[in-house]
Amino acid sequence: MNEKTEELRDIFTTVTDGEETVTQSQEDTRGSLERDEQTDDERLESVVTQMRERYGFETDLSDERLIEVAKAFYDDCGDEEIATDLGVGTDEVFEARMSLHLIGDDDAEDVDLAAIRGREEDDETLAEEYSVDPADIRRYRRVARAEDQSRTANDRYRDEFDSLLADAELSSQITSDVREDGLEDATEGMETDVDF
Numbered sequence: 648m649n650e651k652t653e654e655l656r657d658i659f660t661t662v663t664d665g666e667e668t669v670t671q672s673q674e675d676t677r678g679s680l681e682r683d684e685q686t687d688d689e690r691l692e693s694v695v696t697q698m699r700e701r702y703g704f705e706t707d708l709s710d711e712r713l714i715e716v717a718k719a720f721y722d723d724c725g726d727e728e729i730a731t732d733l734g735v736g737t738d739e740v741f742e743a744r745m746s747l748h749l750i751g752d753d754d755a756e757d758v759d760l761a762a763i764r765g766r767e768e769d770d771e772t773l774a775e776e777y778s779v780d781p782a783d784i785r786r787y788r789r790v791a792r793a794e795d796q797s798r799t800a801n802d803r804y805r806d807e808f809d810s811l812l813a814d815a816e817l818s819s820q821i822t823s824d825v826r827e828d829g830l831e832d833a834t835e836g837m838e839t840d841v842d843f
Contacts, residue, residue: 691717695717704743716749717812721808748797748804750797757783760787764791770784
């Protein structure tokens with residue numbers, strides 16, 4: 648041992664209260680998309696609970712029903728289909744989605760949300776300007792408010808829904824693709840018409 652190595656060993660043994668070696672048990676884990684021991688439903692419930700506490704939802708739907716709305720949204724179900732499944736009105740489903748920051752591509756396709764976001768005019772005035780019904784303007788303003796809330800929270804709730812509901816489907820698709828590609832690579836160039 649040279650002098651530097653001895654110095655480092657002495658420092659180490661001083662710092663570790665005289666222990667010559669330090670070992671830490673390690674857990675042999677396999678790769679996974681799971682972050683903790685909670686189930687996806689428990690994590691979804693946690694997200695909904697946090698959002699309810701933070702924003703004070705305007706919907707009467709229970710947390711369980713809100714989770715159903717989120718799952719259906721990620722299954723590409725429309726408000727009418729979700730409303731039928733839950734036995735509620737489409738307006739209630741829309742409000743539930745907005746409360747959860749689950750904004751679809753077609754929620755404000757007829758108007759530029761940035762243009763109406765800060766406007767002070769009443770709904771009727773804007774409806775006339777955009778040639779839509781006042782109910783549509785109220786809807787667009789609700790979408791804009793949900794977008795603002797989501798951005799203020801750095802989209803963390805939407806990201807959590809994405810990771811729980813969109814990534815689950817993506818994960819199973821990737822696993823399936825990997826299996827197929829693996830078999831394809833393994834059998835590439837093999838002769839299948841072999842005569843024994």
